[in-house]
Amino acid sequence: xxDALQLVRPDLRDFAGYxxxxxxxxxxxxxxxxxxxxxxxxxxxxGVLHRYPEPQPAELRARLAKLYGLDIxxxxxxxxxxxxxxxxxxxxxRAGIDAVLIAPPCFGMYAVSxxxxxAPLVEVPLLDVDGTWTLDVAAIIAAVSERQVRLVFLCAPAxxxxxALPLATTRALAQALDGRAVLVIDEAYIEYSSQDSACTLxxxxxxxxxxxxxxxxxxxxxxxxxxxxxxxxxIAVLRNxxxxxxxxxxxxxxxxAALSDLALTEARLRCALAIAERMRVHAxxxxxxxxxxxxxxxxxxxxxxxxxxxxxxxxxxxxGVVVRxxxxxxxxxxxxxxxxxxxxxxxxxxxxxxxTATP
Ligand SMILES: *Cc1c(COP(=O)(O)O)cnc(C)c1O
Numbered sequence: 001x002x003d004a005l006q007l008v009r010p011d012l013r014d015f016a017g018y019x020x021x022x023x024x025x026x027x028x029x030x031x032x033x034x035x036x037x038x039x040x041x042x043x044x045x046x047g048v049l050h051r052y053p054e055p056q057p058a059e060l061r062a063r064l065a066k067l068y069g070l071d072i073x074x075x076x077x078x079x080x081x082x083x084x085x086x087x088x089x090x091x092x093x094r095a096g097i098d099a100v101l102i103a104p105p106c107f108g109m110y111a112v113s114x115x116x117x118x119a120p121l122v123e124v125p126l127l128d129v130d131g132t133w134t135l136d137v138a139a140i141i142a143a144v145s146e147r148q149v150r151l152v153f154l155c156a157p158a159x160x161x162x163x164a165l166p167l168a169t170t171r172a173l174a175q176a177l178d179g180r181a182v183l184v185i186d187e188a189y190i191e192y193s194s195q196d197s198a199c200t201l202x203x204x205x206x207x208x209x210x211x212x213x214x215x216x217x218x219x220x221x222x223x224x225x226x227x228x229x230x231x232x233x234x235i236a237v238l239r240n241x242x243x244x245x246x247x248x249x250x251x252x253x254x255x256x257a258a259l260s261d262l263a264l265t266e267a268r269l270r271c272a273l274a275i276a277e278r279m280r281v282h283a284x285x286x287x288x289x290x291x292x293x294x295x296x297x298x299x300x301x302x303x304x305x306x307x308x309x310x311x312x313x314x315x316x317x318x319x320g321v322v323v324r325x326x327x328x329x330x331x332x333x334x335x336x337x338x339x340x341x342x343x344x345x346x347x348x349x350x351x352x353x354x355x356t357a358t359p
Contacts, residue, residue, distance in 0.1 A: 003179035004207040017240030057252035073232035093119035098150040162297030189299035191217030319352035
């Protein structure tokens with residue numbers, strides 16, 4: 001048993017999950033085993049949705065594995081990263097006992113999933129040193145050895161703070177936590193970053209997990225397609241915990257189309273454009289008298305501190321521009337998170353801030 005499997009909840013180690021009709025390893029031409037309708041719906045133009053979908057759509061899984069440089073057994077397709085986060089917390093955390101560690105300010109879903117599972121939450125805040133966000137690596141390692149931490153969630157690049165996580169830091173953490181806690185690197189924004197993916201480290205560390213998603217750079221937030229990448233033994237555990245048919249067939253179909261060579265080229269162009277616009281908006285915001293600080297970002301958004309963030313937020317709303325108020329997050333009372341839009345949208349944002357926009 002690898003170290004990572006020893007961290008799985010003892011009561012789940014032998015759990016085989018739901019034996020769905022699609023999982024049964026049988027073949028035939030007359031399908032009478034899943035209580036499906038034999039006729040398709042009028043609403044289903046392709047006439048395929050009366051059947052349950054593949055639990056793990058094979059073609060999509062193979063294509064994603066290739067894109068991320070993984071073996072097929074090293075990954076599973078999920079209903080967005082949200083499902084991956086939830087499965088991980090359920091697999092590793094006994095309610096009331098095994099803790100989840102986060103480095104706030106960070107993405108809210110880690111704490112939400114921990115809360116739903118009643119897993120204790122251990123917080124090791126990011127350090128804001130001279131306007132640069134950094135991980136307190138020593139404090140994370142200390143917390144894992146002092147508390148019953150089973151899962152460490154890090155976001156690279158981070159949301160909402162924007163900084164990249166050097167691969168060397170991920171490697172050092174994976175080494176230090178090996179056999180003690182599972183290290184999860186959430187790479188929702190990696191396509192906008194100059195950093196390499198932590199997927200390149202998976203072969204070395206059985207307790208490392210990487211989350212990827214088609215929601216951002218691949219422009220498919222509405223389709224709800226994500227991926228969990230990890231050692232095959234761990235993927236097998238997570239698959240047994242997942243819903244019988246987590247990936248709707250229409251979503252799998254559109255995701256596969258979004259991974260064609262042409263669509264991937266387009267996605268790279270969109271990313272390049274977002275990065276160019278990010279640099280332009282960053283520079284423009286820094287010139288604004290309303291702005292206190294713009295943090296460096298490796299993602300498709302900027303975290304910005306304002307002299308009066310509430311006034312800035314209201315001014316933007318009045319012009320019809322909706323950004324994310326980070327005021328409720330510890331340490332970000334004066335901050336807004338601004339997604340990079342199209343060039344025209346960014347122009348509207350900047351004009352609205354300077355009060356020259358007409359709604
Ligand atoms: C947007 C985002 C995701 C994506 O979640 P999906 O469920 O795949 O849409 C994951 N992690 C972080 C940090 C994000 O900001």
